[in-house]
Amino acid sequence: MTKEDPVRAFLALTPDDMLDAVETLGIPCDGRFLVLNSYENRVYRVGVEEGPPVVTKFYRPERWTDESILEEHRFTRELEDQEIPVVAPLRAADGRTLHHSGPFRFSLYPYQGGRAMEPDNPQHLEMLGRFIGRIHAVGSRTPYRHRPAIDVDSFLREPGVFLVTEGHIPPHLERRWTASLDMLCDIAEDAIARVGHLSRIRLHGDMHHGNILWTDQGPHIVDFDDARTGPAIQDLWMFLSGDGDYLEARLQDLLRGYDLFHDFNHAEIRLVEVMRTLRLVYHAGWLASRWRDPAFPRAFPWFDTGRYWEQLMGDLDDQALRMQAAFA
Numbered sequence: 001m002t003k004e005d006p007v008r009a010f011l012a013l014t015p016d017d018m019l020d021a022v023e024t025l026g027i028p029c030d031g032r033f034l035v036l037n038s039y040e041n042r043v044y045r046v047g048v049e050e051g052p053p054v055v056t057k058f059y060r061p062e063r064w065t066d067e068s069i070l071e072e073h074r075f076t077r078e079l080e081d082q083e084i085p086v087v088a089p090l091r092a093a094d095g096r097t098l099h100h101s102g103p104f105r106f107s108l109y110p111y112q113g114g115r116a117m118e119p120d121n122p123q124h125l126e127m128l129g130r131f132i133g134r135i136h137a138v139g140s141r142t143p144y145r146h147r148p149a150i151d152v153d154s155f156l157r158e159p160g161v162f163l164v165t166e167g168h169i170p171p172h173l174e175r176r177w178t179a180s181l182d183m184l185c186d187i188a189e190d191a192i193a194r195v196g197h198l199s200r201i202r203l204h205g206d207m208h209h210g211n212i213l214w215t216d217q218g219p220h221i222v223d224f225d226d227a228r229t230g231p232a233i234q235d236l237w238m239f240l241s242g243d244g245d246y247l248e249a250r251l252q253d254l255l256r257g258y259d260l261f262h263d264f265n266h267a268e269i270r271l272v273e274v275m276r277t278l279r280l281v282y283h284a285g286w287l288a289s290r291w292r293d294p295a296f297p298r299a300f301p302w303f304d305t306g307r308y309w310e311q312l313m314g315d316l317d318d319q320a321l322r323m324q325a326a327f328a
Contacts, residue, residue: 006061009103011293013042013058021101022046022056022108025092039295040225045111054090055109057225066098066105068146072227073097073107075139075202084134087112087222112220114213122253125239127218129257132207132235135221137262139202143229150205150230152188155278157181159285168288170309177309180316184281187323188274194327195267198231207235233268237275273322280315 009017019029032047042058059069076088077097089097089107099106118124148154160181163169169177192198204211206226213220228234236254240247251269258264287303290296302308 006103010042010058010061013104015044017102017104018042018044018056018058019046021058021099021104021106022054024101025099025108027054027108039290039293039299053111055111057107057109059105059107061103061105065146069098069105069107071144071146072224075144075227076224079135079138082134082138084131084138085218085220086135086224087220112213112222114215114220117209117212117214117219119209119239119241119250122249124214124219125250125253126257128212128239129236129254130260131219131221131257132204132254133258133261133264135204136199136201136232136235136258140199140262142202143200144202144227147202147228149200150203150228150234150278152185152192152278155282156188157185159282159288160184162285163288166288168284168291168304170306173309173313176313180313180320181281184277184316184320184323187320188277191271191274191323191327195270197265198268199265200229201232203228203230203232204235205230208238231268231271232262232264233271234275237272238279240272270326273319273326277316277319277323280312280319284312 015033019031019033022029028049030047030049032053034045036043036045036055038057040063041060044056045053046056047053064072073089076086079086080088087109089109091097092099092108097107099108117128160177164174164178204221204224204226205228206223207221211221211223213222236251236258239254240250242250255264284303287296287300291304296303
């Protein structure tokens with residue numbers, strides 16, 4: 001391995017590399033650290049002498065440019081300035097939030113504890129809805145300039161084709177997969193067109209239960225690493241599960257808080273199953289794109305098995321019907 005090769009260095013990142021990088025900022029580490037749950041990046045809680053611990057995130061190379069990372073940092077700090085409970089990056093003495101050490105890029109965050117939110121708790125959902133509404137009110141002021149959009153091409157068509165070209169689809173399923181992908185793209189694009197005008201705002205982009213840390217004071221929203229431009233429903237739909245009355249009740253819990261701070265286009269509700277479909281294919285493509293990272297086969301041993309692809313294709317068949325049913 002050569003230190004000049006960022007990809008190989010990232011895959012071989014050691015605790016010593018991590019601690020040495022943090023100490024280049026003049027932060028004396030006490031040698032204690034804990035690996036935190038993250039597959040895309042390398043994230044650690046680091047003990048600091050005579051101070052609270054910090055969280056350090058080492059960015060996977062060749063994913064985001066420095067400009068796009070800094071744009072995410074500016075957005076979270078803009079939200080923090082509005083007293084929205086996000087966990088924003090710490091500034092160094094010179095004001096920087098993105099740091100370089102050899103081949104590594106990293107940032108530091110305050111350590112924030114918390115517990116899982118209660119997804120069936122109407123009060124939790126209403127409070128969370130208020131903060132998502134406030135995030136979107138800020139996010140609608142100006143666009144991202146360096147971050148991509150959530151759309152059918154980047155979340156459905158491109159990862160779907162990538163899975164074929166990289167040989168992840170079993171040969172006996174390739175024809176069915178390709179036909180299904182074309183059909184899903186057509187249905188999703190038609191659904192979006194039928195909704196009409198969509199909000200295109202700065203989003204968290206990956207708002208789900210795992211990125212909400214609940215405390216006695218309420219939620220803290222973490223990990224804006226997937227921040228993108230897109231419709232508001234993207235930051236809401238992952239809290240909506242089930243069917244019929246149950247899903248509608250959860251939606252109303254969220255919107256009761258959301259609508260206090262930002263106008264929600266209720267036509268976007270019909271895109272919940274479109275967004276769910278996009279995520280299913282995008283997630284499969286993401287796993288395939290990271291499969292050479294040794295951490296992924298260990299963490300996702302079921303990926304690339306015949307059973308997985310049969311199940312996914314069955315789920316996508318169901319999603320085609322669900323997307324169409326939203327407009328029936």
